[in-house]
Amino acid sequence: MTRRWYLCCSRHHLDTVPEDSDGIVVPVTEHGVATLLPRYPETYEVEDIVDVAKDRGLSVQALMDFTCAGCEHLSPDGYPSLRSTLDYLASDLEVDGVVVADPYLVEVLATEYDLTVVVSHTAAVDTPEKAWHFERLGADVITVDPALNSNEEEVSAIRERVSVELRTAVGAITFRDPVAFFERNLFSHATAEGIEVDPYRNNPYEPMRERVVVWEVREELFDEVFILASGEPP
Amino acid sequence: MTRRWYLCCSRHHLDTVPEDSDGIVVPVTEHGVATLLPRYPETYEVEDIVDVAKDRGLSVQALMDFTCAGCEHLSPDGYPSLRSTLDYLASDLEVDGVVVADPYLVEVLATEYDLTVVVSHTAAVDTPEKAWHFERLGADVITVDPALNSNEEEVSAIRERVSVELRTAVGAITFRDPVAFFERNLFSHATAEGIEVDPYRNNPYEPMRERVVVWEVREELFDEVFILASGEPP
Numbered sequence: 001m002t003r004r005w006y007l008c009c010s011r012h013h014l015d016t017v018p019e020d021s022d023g024i025v026v027p028v029t030e031h032g033v034a035t036l037l038p039r040y041p042e043t044y045e046v047e048d049i050v051d052v053a054k055d056r057g058l059s060v061q062a063l064m065d066f067t068c069a070g071c072e073h074l075s076p077d078g079y080p081s082l083r084s085t086l087d088y089l090a091s092d093l094e095v096d097g098v099v100v101a102d103p104y105l106v107e108v109l110a111t112e113y114d115l116t117v118v119v120s121h122t123a124a125v126d127t128p129e130k131a132w133h134f135e136r137l138g139a140d141v142i143t144v145d146p147a148l149n150s151n152e153e154e155v156s157a158i159r160e161r162v163s164v165e166l167r168t169a170v171g172a173i174t175f176r177d178p179v180a181f182f183e184r185n186l187f188s189h190a191t192a193e194g195i196e197v198d199p200y201r202n203n204p205y206e207p208m209r210e211r212v213v214v215w216e217v218r219e220e221l222f223d224e225v226f227i228l229a230s231g232e233p234p
Numbered sequence: 235m236t237r238r239w240y241l242c243c244s245r246h247h248l249d250t251v252p253e254d255s256d257g258i259v260v261p262v263t264e265h266g267v268a269t270l271l272p273r274y275p276e277t278y279e280v281e282d283i284v285d286v287a288k289d290r291g292l293s294v295q296a297l298m299d300f301t302c303a304g305c306e307h308l309s310p311d312g313y314p315s316l317r318s319t320l321d322y323l324a325s326d327l328e329v330d331g332v333v334v335a336d337p338y339l340v341e342v343l344a345t346e347y348d349l350t351v352v353v354s355h356t357a358a359v360d361t362p363e364k365a366w367h368f369e370r371l372g373a374d375v376i377t378v379d380p381a382l383n384s385n386e387e388e389v390s391a392i393r394e395r396v397s398v399e400l401r402t403a404v405g406a407i408t409f410r411d412p413v414a415f416f417e418r419n420l421f422s423h424a425t426a427e428g429i430e431v432d433p434y435r436n437n438p439y440e441p442m443r444e445r446v447v448v449w450e451v452r453e454e455l456f457d458e459v460f461i462l463a464s465g466e467p468p
Contacts, residue, residue, distance in 0.1 A: 068302045068419035073438045074429055103413055104438040124415060133412035137442060178367035179337055181358060185302035185419060195308055204307045204338040208371060 003224045005061070005167075009041055014049050016229070023059030025099055025226060026050060030085045032066030032192035034101060034122040034184040036173065036232045040191055050093050061097040062089050064105070065120035066188035073104060082108070090115055103137055110138020119143055121169035121226070122184055126154070128161035135162040143167040143226060146214035147174040155221045170217050171228035177212040179205045237458045239295065239401075243275055248283050250463070257293030259333055259460060260284060264319045266300030266426035268335060268356040268418040270407065270466045274425055284327050295331040296323050298339070299354030300422035307338060316342070324349055337371055344372020353377055355403035355460070356418050360388070362395035369396040377401040377460060380448035381408040389455045404451050405462035411446040413439045 006017045008024040017024060026049050027033045029040045041049065050060050064085070072078035082105070089095050090113055097116030098109055101123035109117045118141040119125060119134045126145035134142055142164050148154045149168050159166060173180050183205045190197045199206045213232060219225055240251045242258040251258060260283050261267045263274045275283065287294050298319070306312035316339070323329050324347055331350030332343055335357035343351045352375040353359060353368045360379040368376055376398050382388045383402050393400060407414050417439045424431045433440045447466060453459055 067415065068304075068423070070302075070304055071420070071423045071427055071429055073420060074424060074431065074436045102416055103442055104416075107442065127410060129410065130412040133442070176361060176363065178364040181301065181415070182336055182338075186305070186307060189302070189305045190308060193305055195305055197308065202308045208337055208341065208367070 002219050002222060005224060005226045007035075007037075007063070007226070007228045008049055008053070009037055009039060010045060011048055011052070013229075014052055017053075017058070021058065023061060023096070024049070024053050025061045025063050026053075026095075027191075028062045028064050028085070028089065029191040029194070031064060031069060031072070031082060032188035033063055034065050034067040034188045035063060035120070035228070036183065036187055047093065050095065054094075059096045060093075061099050061116065061118060062093065062095045063099045063120070064089075065099050065101040065122045066192065067101050067122055068185045068188045069102065070189065086113060097140075099143075103134065106134055106137045106139050116140050118167065121146055121172045124175040124181075125158075126175065128158050131158045131162045131164075135164050139164055141165040141167050141224060143169050145175050146170075146172045147176045147212075149214050149217040150221075152218065152221060165223040166221075167224040167226055168217050168219070168222040169214075169226045169228065171213060171215055172226075172232045174212050174214055179208060180212075236453050236456060239458060239460045241269075241271075241297070241460070241462045242283055242287070243271060243273060244279060245282055245286065247463075248286055251287075251292070255292065256458075257295060257330070258283070258287050259295045259297050260287075260329075261425075262296040262298050262319070262323065263425040263428070265298060265303060265306070265316065266422035267297055268299050268301040268422045269297060269354070269462070270417065270421055281327065284329065288328075293330045294327075295333050295350065295352060296327065296329045297333045297354070298323075299333050299335040299356045300426065301335050301356055302419045302422045303336065304423065320347060331374075333377075337368065340368055340371045340373050350374050352401065355380055355406045358409040358415075359392075360409065362392050365392045365396045365398075369398050373398055375399040375401050375458060377403050379409050380404075380406045381410045381446075383448050383451040384455075386452065386455060399457040400455075401458040401460055402451050402453070402456040403448075403460045403462065405447060405449055406460075406466050408446050408448050413442060414446075 237256040
């Protein structure tokens with residue numbers, strides 16, 4: 001039975017999550033989120049969403065899938081700051097898992113936390129070699145690039161190489177989109193700094209936009225489905 | 235006849251550039267360089283390299299191929315700052331072209347400058363659609379992802395879609411490498427901020443390194459060859 005996860009960006013959003021879903025994924029922007037969304041919840045909203053979801057018996061994963069952390073990894077404050085956020089997720093929010101893209105974060109989570117480590121669709125995993133790399137670092141679940149969502153041959157090739165669970169993201173942008181790489185980096189920084197990326201004002205990639213959002217999926221190829229209900233961007 | 239370009243990081247390096255080469259590519263770190271190098275030239279070195287190269291009749295291109303500019307695109311100072319650097323390259327250094335990855339920079343260069351616009355190998359162009367996107371933005375030359383260097387079928391498919399010149403990078407990392415995406419972003423920021431990324435001290439991706447540097451190439455598939463003499467990283 002394919003497990004179903006829903007992206008949840010607000011308290012109102014949570015009310016629309018189907019009863020039969022297995023869990024929700026909540027954006028935590030402290031260090032950046034590369035999934036493109038129209039809005040990101042504030043900290044007090046995240047806490048509220050998590051509380052209510054847990055009351056309903058839903059599993060909760062934090063979405064912290066930045067693709068760029070600037071020079072944070074090189075700074076003496078970077079590691080303590082990342083650790084402090086992960087501690088908050090594990091001990092205060094008490095989430096069940098974290099969805100990340102940065103391989104370094106996969107390694108830290110797998111080594112030092114008792115949380116499910118999910119590789120995000122923003123990590124662009126589209127080959128058996130990339131999947132194997134993330135499995136080796138300690139991932140429990142890997143989301144493949146949405147371009148593979150209906151590609152039995154390529155998903156099977158990945159499955160032959162790794163033994164982790166495979167997740168599909170539905171309504172997400174594929175890295176085959178020519179601008180995705182750059183726009184995800186931009187959103188990683190903007191969300192971390194609390195800057196709103198306005199498509200009509202300051203997003204330089206908007207006019208050249210060809211965002212390839214993938215809605216089609218062959219669910220039977222996957223263990224888990226992650227539904228970005230209104231798509232990315234909605 | 236395939237044109238030959240050599241990466242040139244120092245004055246000494248310039249002396250090793252073969253007589254029959256068509257030009258050199260010089261890193262300009264002001265806004266970041268995503269090509270991984272052991273060292274990047276200081277401004278005075280760049281000026282010296284360019285002067286001597288021009289005396290020798292070599293064409294000169296500036297390498298400014300950052301994959302992430304942080305929130306620079308969202309900042310009111312960002313555009314003037316980029317323009318100021320491009321003005322310096324065009325009017326002071328008088329380079330013949332600029333090698334970039336950011337699609338926004340391709341568009342600005344193509345629209346407002348009389349310079350050859352080259353898309354870098356760091357832009358991960360590995361499909362006809364991505365190549366077409368960059369051509370449409372105004373690129374004159376596109377470097378394909380090194381994974382395609384010997385792949386006649388995939389290079390031909392790109393050639394059928396676009397009419398720009400195609401360049402191959404030899405000794406460069408392919409985006410099929412699982413860490414390339416993240417490490418190029420890190421170097422984009424570190425070079426812009428003048429921070430040295432030390433493999434033994436602060437590069438978090440070093441221990442998980444599987445850098446896939448591609449040396450093999452079928453030169454007859456391309457119009458131009460860009461040689462990173464000692465490879466990336468050397």
